[in-house]
Amino acid sequence: MAATQPSLWDLEKPRKVPVSITVEAKKKKKMVRGKTQMKRIENATSRQVTFSKRRSGLLKKAFELSVLCDAEVALIVFSPKGKLYEFSSSSPSKTIERYETNSKNMGVHKRTVEQNIQHFKEEIATMSRNVDLLENTKRKLLGEGLESCSTDELQQIEDQLEQSLSNIRARKNFIYKERITKLKEEEETLRRQNADLRKRLEVKSLTLSTVQQDIDPQQKIMEVETQLFIGPPERSPH
Incomplete structure (x- = not known):
């Protein structure tokens, strides 16, 4: 029997993709690289590739930091074989000298702070002993703790x-x-x-x-004769 030729209708119909293949493709798209474990890469080739990629990214980030933030940045990296890779926004020697000066000043400041802390600790210990001594003396003066x-x-x-x-x-x-x-x-x-x-x-x-002695005697008589009479008026004789 001769093979039947596909009709025009069959050519226009969409081809069906197996479901298993479609699901597998979606799974591959959704796959995300897992978090890198922070430990030494045992494979030498993989270790070298990772070093090259990370080194390039680190140098790029250092350059961006110096340009965007106007910061003085110096980066020094040695490969496992001892090859030097560096980046500096100004001069590596000047940046290193500045770092050493700052570290020295920080060290002096740190030593000063530590000395002050030690001095304060000693003062606190001395004051605590004095307080204990005063408390003991006070108790003894009050008649307490005399057994010893x-x-x-x-x-x-x-x-x-x-x-x-x-x-x-x-x-x-x-x-x-x-x-x-x-x-x-x-x-x-x-x-x-x-x-x-x-x-x-x-x-x-x-x-x-003196005022009483200077009063006129006639005025005294008048004052004595002038009296208030209370009663019916006297009748005059006919």
């Missing part, structure tokens, strides 16, 4: 207490004397004020007596 004290220490504490009592009594006597002196001054002020008032009163009494 020797006879000499107890005698020393007693002498300190006696000296403290003597200072307290002296201060109290001084305050009393100041109060007595102030009260005496106030008393003297009141005495002077009282004497002044007494003199003013005597002057006023003398003035009043």
Whole structure:
């Protein structure tokens, strides 16, 4: 039998692609390269290819950083075989010299900071010991924690207490004397004020007596005869 020729209708119909092939192609498109593990590449060829690619990218990034940000950048890379690759936005020697100067200054500053920290630590430790000593002395002066004290220490504490009592009594006597002196001054002020008032009163009494003596006797009689009469009026005789 002769093979049948495809008709025009068959040629115009879309060809069907197997489903398995289509899914496999989509999977390949969606495949993403996994994260590179940070460890030494064992294969020498792969290691060299990776070095070349990463070196080029690193040099490019250094150039972009210097141009875009106006930064001074110096990059030095040695290959596994010892070949030098470098990039510098100005001069490698000047950048290295600047780095060394800055590192030296940072080292001096760091040493200064460390010395200051050590000094502060020592001061804190000394102050802590002094505080503990003062607290211990205070407790002993209050009569606490005397079990571990020797006879000499107890005698020393007693002498300190006696000296403290003597200072307290002296201060109290001084305050009393100041109060007595102030009260005496106030008393003297009141005495002077009282004497002044007494003199003013005597002057006023003398003035009043003199005025009474100068009054006219006739005026006194008139004042005596002029009296107020209360009652019905008297009838006149016919």
